[in-house]
Amino acid sequence: MSDDLLRFAPIALPIAGAVLGMLLEALLRKPKVAMWLTVASLAGSIVSVFGGATGLAGYGSELYTLDAAGGILTAGASAFALLALFLSVNYLKPQDDEFPGEIPILLALVPAGIGIIAGARHAMMIFLGIELLSVPLYALVALRRANAAAVEGAVKYFLLGAFAAGFITFGMSLLFASEHSLDLDALRAAAGRSPVAAAGTALFLAGLLFKLSAAPFHFWTPDAYEGAATPVTALMASTTKIGAVAGLLKITPLLPASAWPALAAIALLSIAAGNFGALLQDRVKRILAYSSVAHAGTILLALAAGLSAADPALAADLHSAASRASVYYLIAYGASAFGAFGIIAILERGGDRFRTIGDFRGLSRRQPAAAWLLTFFLLSLGGIPPTGGFWAKYFVFATAVQAGQLWIAVAGIILSVVGVAYYLRIVATCFMASEDAELGAPPQGKVPLPALLATLAAGVGVLVLGFAPAELLGLIGR
Amino acid sequence: MSLLPLIPLFPLVGAAACAILHARTLAARRRDAGAAQNERVVGAIATLAIVASFAVSVAGFFIIQHEPERRVAWIVSNWIPTGGQTIDFGFVLDPLSSVMCLVVSGVGALIHMYATGYMRGDKGYARFFTYLNLFVAAMLILVLADSLPILFIGWEGVGLCSYLLIGFWHENMKYAEAGQKAFVVNRIGDFGFLLAMFGAATWCVDAAGKGSFQFAAINESVLAGHVEPWQVTVIGLLLFVGACGKSAQLPLYVWLPDAMAGPTPVSALIHAATMVTAGVYLVIRMHPIFDASVLASSVVACVGAATALFAATMGLVARDIKKVLAYSTISQLGFLFLGAGCGAYDASFYHLVTHAFFKALLFLGAGAVILAMHHEQDLFKMGGLKRALPLEYRTMFVGAAALAGIPLMSGFFSKDEILGGVLAGRPVFGNEQINLVLYVVGAATALMTAFYTFRLIYLAFEGESRSNEHPHANPASMTIPLAALALLTIAAAALGLPSVFGEFKPLEHWLNPVLELGGESGNAAKAHGLSHSAQWLLLGASAAIAMIGYSLARATYGGGLAKSRARAEAMPGIYKTLVDRWYVDELYHAVFTKTLRLAGVVAGLFDAYVVDGAVNGVAASAKRAAAAARGLADGKLQSYSLWFGAGAVALVAAVLLLI
């Protein structure tokens, strides 16, 4: 019995935390309780993943079993949700006169959804996981419902999300119609046999690519990121991709191996759309949003490579390489993106001053620590060596080269150099503004401690990944 | 043997000492301590260093007598390991280099003594002697080197010192430009020398196929025939390009007239006695190459003759006393190459030695005149100095006589030997007539030389004084060297009397081991070329040429300036071109300097707009794409969903097609 409890712990704990939190919130009217409860449940989820919740068989294991990579993804999502909670603790207080108790509940449900997707061995589980992941996020984006931008962002995110849900369900129905089963292992075995199944997978894929914010489906990302409050954006930047990639890792094998060029095309399109979109941007959150589109493209590059081998033996190798690369990328990119948004959240402290690049001018003189930390995160996003971002990019392109797609790798990596240009622009504004240029508005009030801790935690994560990639690689590999 | 390395070492130490003193005077000047007292010390150190080196050279001269090959070689240390061969700091004292050492250090010492007087009161006194000592050291290294790269050290060393000394008064931009021009033209010559060096090291391989930079090895390999003829010619020509650069021959002579910007002792030492002869020394040292390749030696001869004639014409009309001597130096060097080109190496070396003496004498005399006339250099503003400067007049007269080739003077014998060598020497380009033509050119040059030499004497010393300054006497330290050089000029005649007066040829006999390398090829061919009667005829002709030149000059310039002016106007066209130095300077300026500057500007523009343009173009196109990408996101949910729908449909279609 204890095995089953342990097996479900990574997703059960956050859900339990949310429900209990809601009850206590209703009864005791003290938001602090819900917050600490969520913290405990998320921490419990992380601990349970490393405590051996992965790879166990048991009740309902044909529907839900966490493997090593899935475990890392769930733990990552829970960690990022935890950090987002810390980030938003007193971010919103000045705005909405009392801290809405529901935020911890919503924050707890997001990693639960991702855990479900990560462990899913059944298509419906993936769909439900996506829904459980998305609904709280819609609410979180629209948190400051008095702010027109937030509501607009949430509406766009929701409507396109519902549209994607329509595609996913119809895709699943086609899969069921042709294979009469939604069990992923059965479907993988039948991959490529019937066109209807392939079309169904493609539709399912479209929904997931929306969640990943890949190229043609990415237009919601800048608006949602800009509309939402910065801690929520930090959460979205780091976790939505984990959920999407967890789903993609399970759905792409259903596609016939010969379909990899489609994925590769979307990957390159995303990198280009993301990088070129951000090049002339003036508002920092939109820049980071477009950069997340580019990073989505990079991950897709690895997944496309993972798909491309015809004979089964090489296919298995490539798929494991692709999943290793993409999981590493998610954790490294997630930490860097979270860190960058964390810095912006600390600087904003609830206000809306640090919106455009102009506000960052001469930051290195006013807030040197913030400037250097932001630079570190941006370098990691750009994939410059001493940071985790470098190894992430390295492993992705390693998978592409292993799959023999040299020219696609070269194209992808040249486009990513364009990406570095706009990170440098932000860094240049912070450090290299001319002496006499008047500086952006100074942030008022002192630095909120929990937010600082969260951002520093992300920084340490990126640094450790930068200098010692072996640890995480080992964890994923096992 | 152990003291031979001291020869180049003394001047080096002297240079270092003067440099330190200069640095102290700089510091002292700021506290304006006694400069004069300092000058005496510096002058003494510098001169002593050269004298010591001269003494060791003399000792060396006697030491090598007893050596089997009259040759002593020593290696100081290894220098550059080039993978194949290792280049060492190797030096050799053999008959050729010992005489050169004697000339360099001897004349050098005298000029140093003269300079102590000439430069008195100049605030760069110590700096001057540092450079002068450094120059002598470099020249000695050049002469004593036993391999091409070590010779190249001396070669570029003297180039550096001539750059520093020409531009010594660097306050005046024109002098600085003259210095730069000298170095750049030398560098063009060095380009040829460098390639010749590599060619020799690569192609002149010994029996075992191993190349070497050593003179001995190269000469021996050329003689042994291991080198293909075209390669020998290429090396020969490239060596000659280097020699032209250094010895101011036709294409690369333009820097010498401008080099007169330097103080006069510099002109005397560098641009008359030592550095300019380095080219001839190189040709003589590598003579097996020129013997082996008819084309190379013929080119040397013809260029020599052409330069001699060309420079002499310009000498006729030069107004500046030092410019006259400069053109005469170029012309005499042309003579040397003419002789060397026809195989008369000992004759041209003999003329080299005598020329060193009397040209140095003339320059020092000119210096004395200039100093006396308070730095006035224009001949037309001088005159009647005979009475004021009697010693200078007599010594310069001796020098002029030697230069003009007045019979019984050393110049006469050495020039005659060369002309004889031309007639009896190797047929240029394979046929005899060209030798005859070259002889006629040589004779014409000799005539012009005699004319302009005595033109100088008469304009400067004869007639009535045309300037209002009253010349003051020069200090003893300047007059003693003049006298000494005059004696040397006269004594030099004894070094190489023509064979018709009996077999007393110490210089030729002394140089045999070096010039005998080729067995037949050397001067043996010349010895029995001319019969006694031909030799007498030759002597007579040379004497006649000299006397005609002397009398012509006396006639035109004897009666003072007015009459001579009239005669000059008689032929305006030629006079103008000669005065403007055949417009060569303008030609060079237009051809080289302007095109180079234009090329620089064009390269700059090309770089900024084409190469850089491409880079910025990439950035601009990226920005255009970025603007387009931003245009797509127009904020309307409908367009987002259209993209979504289109993407989904495309994806499904792609998957269906790719199954």
Added chain:
Amino acid sequence: MTFFGAPVYFLAVALFALGIFGFLTRRNAIVVLMSVELMLNAANLTFLAAARGTAHVHEASAYAIFIILVAAAEAAVGLALVLALFRIKQSTDLDVASDLKG
């Protein structure tokens, strides 16, 4: 020719296409939400049509139920958002919500 062969799937695809058409062309938030419902119903129909008469009957209806429940959840959140938008913009026309751009 029996309705339950190809025609039922035609109907499902038609419903799905109409849902997409409604979503892409209508600018009224409510109608857009209704179109999404249509697409979800199309999926239900396909599930059930595929499982007709087979042993997976119960499985298909379970999936249909799940989809209906999720549709309900989506509708609720959607309408809440529409209301919030209306309160800010006094209109449900989606072009009004186009300030975030670039």
Added chain:
Amino acid sequence: MNDWILPLLVGIPALGALAVALAPAKRDGLFSLALLFCAAEAALAIFTFTKFDGTNPNEQFSFSRPWFALPTGAGEAVPVAFHLGIDGLSLLLVALSGLLAPVILLSAKGHIERREREFLVWSLVMIAGMQGVFLSRDLLLFYFFWEISLIPLYFIIGIWGGPRRVYATVKFFLYTLAGSVVMLIALLYLAYNFGTVAIQELSTKDIPVRAQLGCFLAFALAFAIKVPMVPFHTWLPDAHVEAPTAGSIVLAGVLLKMGTYGFLRLGVGMFPAAAVQCGPWIAGIGAAGIIYGSLLAYGQSDMKKLIACSSVAHMGTIVVGMFALNAAGLRGGILQMINHGLSTGLLFLLVGVLYERRHVREIAEFGGLAQVIPAFAVVLTVATFSSIGLPGLNGFPGEFLCLKGAFDASPLLGAAAAVGTVLGAVYMLSMLRRVAFGPITRGENQKLIDLNGREWASAIILLIPMVWIGLQPSLFIKPTEPAVDLLISQIEKGRRSLALENGASLKIANAGAAETGKSGGRR
């Protein structure tokens, strides 16, 4: 046994950067702390040079710790190690960058007034990055340090540079990054197809000629941008003009050498067949670069830009020397890397001296300085003549060997490269004349003060090795000779495999091999 040296060589500046970043000391306290670390670095570099055993061709003092394994499917993985080693090829460069460390600090003291702490941190990180590049024996580690060394210079130019600094520094960063990412792809290709990223193993493994060519071209692109070779050089003048003096010294002194060192170690070392195949082309471009660079320099009116263009020409000489692929050329290439570092470093130092006093760099602004500041004029003259290649100073041995190598490879190439010596004299001496000689044209030049103690110290640090190499180059060339001979045997192996590849049957191959063997000059 003494494998502690190399990690310390990289560690000292890194620790120094950390110490300076955290130390609470006030303004010049920080500076002396940084100088302490730099002095230690210089001492250790010289110590390494002396302890280096000049007879053994392969790497010494190697320090290797497993870092991580890149799984390449089917169970096995490519071991990536933190593997440092020094051998003949990198010895001189490590010594140079160690030596330049104090010079950078000393020259920075004068003109870095604001934000010293950041500057000191960045320059120390820069030095650590450079040493890392020269010492790493693992391709991935090489790439890791290669990109890390970009960041400090980005900030040094960006924050303390001139008016167009942001444009210049972004251009420098992106240009170099674009080249190096292509190298990353080639690096990955090698890792997957040959199962190792250790440079030593890759050099011994005979890679098929076609693959060699592909990888070589990818690596060559990255290094050509870094050297810079002519078509890719436009970032250098901008970077130099905008960089502060210390930035210019480190950029010209060491950063450009990473390109040539890369060509040597990775280009020729690992892909000899491709190097033999592309050698003449690259040498040709190098020779063109010499002439083009010299013409560019001649047309400049800004002193710093002139020296920047001159270093394009000098680097062309090094490339010509190296890709002559013979004993003399390789020795010349390696030595000339050091010479260029020293002479151009000194030239930039002197330009910095003038800039600190007059805050202007146009040559026309100066004139007749020899009369006002004679000591400066003397050092400037020595630096000019060293960069022209006057025998007796350090320029000559290097240039002589490069040109001899080029001549041995092909007389035409030798002649083209030798033209550089003449053009070099033209533009350098005209610059020297317009700056130091002639009358004093500007009033402000009257009151210029001569070199102070600090400036003399940094100049002396550079002058001593310049004269020493000039007089006794064998001391510096001897230790590199075994490694160069090893490289030559590698090239011969490349030639043979290339001949095998081209010659269809074995017979033609033998004839071909014999032919190419005998007359090195045949192209």
Added chain:
Amino acid sequence: MNFADILAYTLGAATLAAALGVVLRRDAVVAAMNLVLSFFCLSGIYLILGFPFLAAIQILVYAGAIMVLFLFVIMLLGVSTLARTPVGARSGLGAAIALAVVVEGAVLSVKLASGAAANTAATTETVAGVSELLFKQGLVLPFEITGVVLLAAMVAVVVIGRRDLRVRSVADFAREHAFDPRPLVTSMPPPAAPDGLDAHGLHTNGIIKNNARAAGEHHNSEEIAK
């Protein structure tokens, strides 16, 4: 073509007509009614397909709960405002995409139909069978998860829909939250940038474009300063 087929065809046609009505009618209320009609027809089809339980659920949940919610919201927003809802600008493109989906769908359904074996064993769906799956074993976990999804939806709706504690009339709330057209970036006119530097003190002709113009030209909703 027995009776069931005829009935199925008619119901199918009716559903299609209703769906067209939903999509094309300009009036939202009529659209909602059409949707309800289509749900009823669908439940009829489910009955014929042999899924009585599903037919009931369709009516109860879809028509009963969700459509009521829609109508409630339509009423709340005021029927008049929803009378004339314009069609989107680029509806032509939307139609094209829908048509493409129809074509692809048709192809697939033909393949699907041919593939499916025409089995006649009419094992109709029973409530027991479904509940066995949902509550005992088989699909229990997804069912629980849908529960959590519904919970999440509830919390989300509460967060979004929460009315401010300070009760104010809709009018002044609207005024207070009206969108202030001031451009998002208080982009003052770019100062005369010395030698080509843009408003941000950054170089213009390099990669950093002069985006003061770009920032000024698009206006954005400024967060209403509290």
